[in-house]
Amino acid sequence: xxxxxxxxxxxxxxxxxxxxxxxxxxxxxxxxxxxxxxxxxxxxxxxxxxxxxxxxxxxxxxxxxxxxxxxxxxxxxxxxxxxxxxxxxxxxxxxxxxxxxxxxxxxxxxxxxxxxxxxxxxxxxxxxxxxxxxxxxxxxxxxxxxxxxxxxxxxxxxxxxxxxxxxxxxxxxxxxxxxxxxxxxxxxxxxxxxxxxxxxxxxxxxxxxxxxxxxxxxxxxxxxxxxxxxxxxxxxxxxxxxxxxxxxxxxxxxxxxxxxxxxxxxxxxxxxxxxxxxxxxxxxxxxxxxxxxxxxxxxxxxxxxxxxxxxxxxxxxxxxxxxxxxxxxxxxxxxxxxxxxxxxxxxxxxxxxxxxxxxxxxxxxxxxxxxxxxxxxxxxxxxxxxxxxxxxxxxxxxxxxxxxxxxxxxxxxxxxxxxxxxxxxxxxxxxxxxxxxxxxxxxxxxxxxxxxxxxxxxxxxxxxxxxxxxxxxxxxxxxxxxxxxxxxxxxxxxxxxxxxxxxxxxxxxxxxxxxxxxxxxxxxxxxxxxxxxxxxxxxxxxxxxxxxxxxxxxxxxxxxxxxxxxxxxxxxxxxxxxxxxxxxxxxxxxxxxxxxxxxxxxxxxxxxxxxxxxxxxxxxxxxxxxxxxxxxxxxxxxxxxxxxxxxxxxxxxxxxxxxxxxxxxxxxxxxxxxxxxxxxxxxxxxxxxxxxxxxxxxxxxxxxxxxxxxxxxxxxxxxxxxxxxxxxxxxxxxxxxxxxxxxxxxxxxxxxxxxxxxxxxxxxxxxxxxxxxxxxxxxxxxxxxxxxxxxxxxxxxxxxxxxxxxxxxxxxxxxxxxxxxxxxxxxxxxxxxxxxxxxxxxxxxxxxxxxxxxxxxxxxxxxxxxxxxxxxxxxxxxxxxxxxxxxxxxxxxxxxxxxxxxxxxxxxxxxxxxxxxxxxxx
Numbered sequence: 024x025x026x027x028x029x030x031x032x033x034x035x036x037x038x039x040x041x042x043x044x045x046x047x048x049x050x051x052x053x054x055x056x057x058x059x060x061x062x063x064x065x066x067x068x069x070x071x072x073x074x075x076x077x078x079x080x081x082x083x084x085x086x087x088x089x090x091x092x093x094x095x096x097x098x099x100x101x102x103x104x105x106x107x108x109x110x111x112x113x114x115x116x117x118x119x120x121x122x123x124x125x126x127x128x129x130x131x132x133x134x135x136x137x138x139x140x141x142x143x144x145x146x147x148x149x150x151x152x153x154x155x156x157x158x159x160x161x162x163x164x165x166x167x168x169x170x171x172x173x174x175x176x177x178x179x180x181x182x183x184x185x186x187x188x189x190x191x192x193x194x195x196x197x198x199x200x201x202x203x204x205x206x207x208x209x210x211x212x213x214x215x216x217x218x219x220x221x222x223x224x225x226x227x228x229x230x231x232x233x234x235x236x237x238x239x240x241x242x243x244x245x246x247x248x249x250x251x252x253x254x255x256x257x258x259x260x261x262x263x264x265x266x267x268x269x270x271x272x273x274x275x276x277x278x279x280x281x282x283x284x285x286x287x288x289x290x291x292x293x294x295x296x297x298x299x300x301x302x303x304x305x306x307x308x309x310x311x312x313x314x315x316x317x318x319x320x321x322x323x324x325x326x327x328x329x330x331x332x333x334x335x336x337x338x339x340x341x342x343x344x345x346x347x348x349x350x351x352x353x354x355x356x357x358x359x360x361x362x363x364x365x366x367x368x369x370x371x372x373x374x375x376x377x378x379x380x381x382x383x384x385x386x387x388x389x390x391x392x393x394x395x396x397x398x399x400x401x402x403x404x405x406x407x408x409x410x411x412x413x414x415x416x417x418x419x420x421x422x423x424x425x426x427x428x429x430x431x432x433x434x435x436x437x438x439x440x441x442x443x444x445x446x447x448x449x450x451x452x453x454x455x456x457x458x459x460x461x462x463x464x465x466x467x468x469x470x471x472x473x474x475x476x477x478x479x480x481x482x483x484x485x486x487x488x489x490x491x492x493x494x495x496x497x498x499x500x501x502x503x504x505x506x507x508x509x510x511x512x513x514x515x516x517x518x519x520x521x522x523x524x525x526x527x528x529x530x531x532x533x534x535x536x537x538x539x540x541x542x543x544x545x546x547x548x549x550x551x552x553x554x555x556x557x558x559x560x561x562x563x564x565x566x567x568x569x570x571x572x573x574x575x576x577x578x579x580x581x582x583x584x585x586x587x588x589x590x591x592x593x594x595x596x597x598x599x600x601x602x603x604x605x606x607x608x609x610x611x612x613x614x615x616x617x618x619x620x621x622x623x624x625x626x627x628x629x630x631x632x633x634x635x636x637x638x639x640x641x642x643x644x645x646x647x648x649x650x651x652x653x654x655x656x657x658x659x660x661x662x663x664x665x666x667x668x669x670x671x672x673x674x675x676x677x678x679x680x681x682x683x684x685x686x687x688x689x690x691x692x693x694x695x696x697x698x699x700x701x702x703x704x705x706x707x708x709x710x711x712x713x714x715x716x717x718x719x720x721x722x723x724x725x726x727x728x729x730x731x732x733x734x735x736x737x738x739x740x741x742x743x744x745x746x747x748x749x750x751x752x753x754x755x756x757x758x759x760x761x762x763x764x765x766x767x768x769x770x771x772x773x774x775x776x777x778x779x780x781x782x783x784x785x786x787x788x789x790x791x792x793x794x795x796x797x798x799x800x801x802x803x804x805x806x807x808x809x810x811x812x813x814x815x816x817x818x819x820x821x822x823x824x825x826x827x828x829x830x831x832x833x834x835x836x837x838x839x840x841x842x843x844x845x846x847x848x849x850x851x852x853x854x855x856x857x858x859x860x861x862x863x864x865x866x867x868x869x870x871x872x873x874x875x876x877x878x879x880x881x882x883x884x885x886x887x888x889x890x891x892x893x894x895x896x897x898x899x900x901x902x903x904x905x906x907x908x909x910x911x912x913x914x915x916x917x918x919x920x921x922x923x924x925x926x927x928x929x930x931x932x933x934x935x936x937x938x939x940x941x942x943x944x945x
Contacts, residue, residue: 037517037768058246088122097217098134099127106144106202107226110185117185126187133204134212139189143203147196148419201229207273246289254282276494280439291367298380300346305335305387313390316397323398330436332394336402339388343409350375350416358608361482362434366427373420379413390577419465425458426466437482441490442510442517445483449524452479457528461539467545476548483521484555487514488605499562499605500598508566511559518552525549541713554607561616568623569594575630580637580653592624642663644679647717648726651675672733679723680742684718687749704799706764707806710757717753720746761812764803771796775821775828775878779835779871779885789842789868791835793877801825828877834870834886841890842868845897853903860899864892 095103095118103121107114121127155868163927186193195201206212208223216223229244257279263271308331313322322328350372356364433455436448456475460467466475491510498849499507525548529541575587597619602609634654651672690713701707701797724746727733734743776795781792804822807814842864849857867889875885924941932940 056379084265088119090121091127096214098212098220099130101220102130102142102144103219105204105226106185109202109226110146110183111199112146112183112185118181120185121187123380126761129187129189129192133189133206136660137211138210139141139776140206141189141203142739143188143190143201144185145188145194145195145199145201146183147199187251191850195231199231201231203227203229237700242289243293243522246286246293249282249286249289254279254286257282261799272493277439277691282396284438287363289366292371300375301343302339302382303335305331305391307334310335310387310390313394314386316393318392319390319397322394329394332391333400334339336395336400336406338390339391339401340405340409343413346375346379347409347412347416359481359485360478361437362430362475362478362940363438363482365478366424366431369420369423370426373417373424376413376417376420380417383410383413408755422464423466426463430455430459434479434482437479437486440486442483442487442513445486446517446520449521450527453524453528457532457541460541467539473543473547473582476543480521480548480552483517484552484607487517490514497731504566505572508563511563511566515559518549518556521552522549551607555605558605558607558612561612564774565597565616565619567596578653582628582633582637582651586626586633589621589626593619593626596813640856643678644675644682644723647675649724652726672727672730673736675723676727676733676742679720679727680738680745682723683720683742683745683749686720687745687752688754690716690749690756702802704806706760707803709760710812711806711812713753713756713760717750720749761807765813765815766814768800768821771800772817772821776876778873779875779877779879779882780839782872789839789872791832793832793835797821797828797877798825831877831882834882838886838889838893842893845893845900848897848900848909850903850904853907857900857903860896864889867892 043107046172089308103114103117107117121130132139188195204224204226206224212223227248229248231244257275260275263274266274309330313319322332354368392403392406395406428667430452433448433452436445437452440448456472456479459475466472489495491507491514493502521547525541525545532538532540562693572587572590575583575590578584578587597615600611600615602611604612606612637650637654657899697709697712699705699712703711715819726737733739771794774797777794778792780789782789800818801822804814804818849861870885875882879885924937924942925944
């Protein structure tokens with residue numbers, strides 16, 4: 024630790040009372056002669072000079088620290104403050120620590136050199152201790168004595184030494200806490216960029232402990248941090264920028280896989296360090312003192328030393344024998360590990376035996392072996408055998424690791440690729456295995472090669488499971504059915520390609536007898552994959568049944584929905600199973616699958632009986648055929664015996680023959696006056712009736728024609744002849760009426776040349792001279808067009824004038840109704856007087872009786888003129904009526920109601936009284 028600051032002036036003022044007898048050095052107890060060079064005053068002056076020299080060196084060290092402290096800027100303060108906050112150490116103590124030595128230079132290199140991207144602040148976890156004066160980390164008793172004589176003692180406080188390293192300059196202790204900074208910028212971090220350090224620097228915290236976990240160290244800490252922090256964080260991260268969803272998942276999976284592989288490598292390295300065998304230290308005798316042959320002979324001649332060495336030597340032999348025995352034992356491995364586990368095993372084994380060899384070549388083992396040889400001990404033979412075995416085991420592990428390393432790059436696709444792309448890498452993988460089998464000295468045994476193939480198979484199965492379940496994120500029931508089926512088929516194809524490639528490689532080896540052959544148990548190698556493929560085939564069968572039975576829910580057949588509900592119940596029972604369906608070792612699935620198939624078989628039998636019963640019910644020919652077609656659409660994907668078309672269609676064909684006879688009877692009975700649909704014109708109605716009859720026998724015949732075998736019997740041929748006869752008659756009926764209608768068009772067209780109006784010869788009343796067959800022709804044209812019949816140009820022309828004809832007819836009808844109303848307003852006694860005006864209006868009406876026809880183009884102006892003149896006549900009539908009513912009739916009425924005298928009721932009046940009353944009334 025850094026020395027506490029001691030004031031030089033304060034120490035100097037207390038030099039006189041220092042008791043120099045406590046200072047280290049030669050004793051001063053003896054008397055000194057006057058002539059001696061070491062007289063009392065001279066010796067005392069020498070001690071004072073030493074104290075002053077030490078104080079000067081401390082002063083110089085403090086000055087160097089202050090000089091370095093002046094070099095600290097905002098960049099250094101950012102790092103120191105971050106370290107102080109996370110390591111819980113005062114920033115001033117950290118500054119005092121890093122100002123010693125060349126640690127501040129490491130910080131400057133970290134800021135300015137692009138090649139330096141890592142710096143670590145380490146703080147050993149130590150118990151608090153009382154501060155003691157030191158000089159550059161070394162205790163100074165002189166300064167301690169001076170400080171002890173001071174008036175005010177220094178208080179004790181806990182200090183933690185914080186040091187800086189880049190991982191190369193200083194060894195990291197195993198029990199410490201680390202705050203590391205990683206620079207992401209490739210440019211130097213100058214003082215101007217101090218405010219942006221948070222963008223260019225990332226930092227993290229590691230704590231290395233010795234407790235709980237044996238041999239905890241930096242490798243284990245990094246692996247733990249990646250597994251518990253970074254990998255889960257990456258798995259939960261969804262913000263990957265603008266990448267598409269599929270590419271985002273692939274990138275996430277690749278990054279996570281690489282990190283997991285790196286963590287596996289770190290764990291293997293940690294495991295190798297922990298599994299190293301350390302020979303027990305010889306505590307009874309120090310073997311390091313025996314360095315030469317003479318030392319070996321001297322120890323061999325000493326009975327006590329020889330006994331102690333033999334005891335240690337015997338312990339080492341037993342320890343090595345135990346290691347060799349454990350190595351020869353059969354390994355206990357999980358039954359789903361991949362080929363990389365084989366490489367990890369041999370790497371650990373190589374590290375273990377290399378460590379033993381290094382210890383055997385060490386000084387203590389050499390010394391013990393030299394003593395045993397000098398003493399001609401019987402343990403020499405045992406030791407040499409063990410040494411040979413260890414050397415062979417180390418060479419075996421080294422050779423196996425070398426060859427398995429060449430296999431590693433071919434095994435990477437088994438861990439990173441999906442089964443679709445994995446197929447392309449299988450030939451290269453098998454060629455690498457073939458090379459190992461042919462060249463390797465130790466690994467080419469049948470047992471080890473079979474074990475390697477089994478591990479390859481295990482990893483393929485694991486990759487298929489991850490591919491099917493999207494790396495465990497979803498279950499097979501929750502994904503899209505078609506997508507899951509494609510994945511299952513890809514996994515089954517991988518197994519087939521794997522075995523096919525194995526057989527091709529085996530066949531090539533058989534063509535070259537000099538090369539080692541693939542004489543391995545294929546049942547052991549491919550048995551798991553075959554069982555897994557059978558499991559996938561069963562799942563695919565379940566998916567196929569689900570897809571087929573979904574048609575039951577889509578069917579509109581009455582009563583079929585209950586069978587769809589039953590199937591959904593069966594499926595839901597399977598979906599609720601808690602075990603992993605992809606684990607081929609779980610036999611529960613096989614029992615559940617058999618139960619599922621049995622229930623589906625019972626369901627199919629029930630559906631078949633339901634279909635048979637439905638088809639036995641009485642239906643019309645077309646309805647029966649439609650029902651059969653619906654059932655055939657359902658049973659197409661189901662494992663149900665198909666309905667017999669010969670039997671079912673034969674029965675329907677007999678009913679069809681009766682339908683033809685019924686159509687023939689209806690035709691004969693109704694052909695002259697057929698029932699027409701509402702709002703249909705006569706000709707179109709008859710054609711539609713004939714077509715309806717034809718359609719009734721045509722649609723079933725089209726269905727029968729799809730099954731030629733049904734129409735080959737003699738009864739069927741009779742029905743066909745009857746069908747052709749009726750169909751011919753119906754078609755001729757349609758043609759005859761259509762031709763008759765074409766001939767009527769010219770006659771109807773002539774009605775457009777008739778006058779607009781006509782006068783009744785008896786009553787002289789005007790009527791609209793319109794032929795109703797014209798509108799009927801227009802309606803016929805519309806219906807004929809919908810039925811696809813031929814329409815002549817004349818009919819199309821009449822149809823094009825339909826709106827104008829209707830408008831003209833409406834205007835003329837309205838005009839005549841208005842004329843009838845107006846003439847009805849003329850009083851009878853005024854009729855002779857109004858005759859000239861009536862004749863005037865009739866002059867305007869007369870062209871409609873003689874000149875204008877329905878093809879004329881000036882009908883609107885004609886109606887407008889008549890309407891204008893009728894308005895004038897109506898105004899005149901209204902004025903005449905008003906004059907008669909209010910000027911003549913009202914006055915006459917008032918005159919008639921006026922009393923000229925008053926007559927007595929019951930009594931007689933005198934003449935005078937009568938005159939007076941009359942004068943009063945008048």
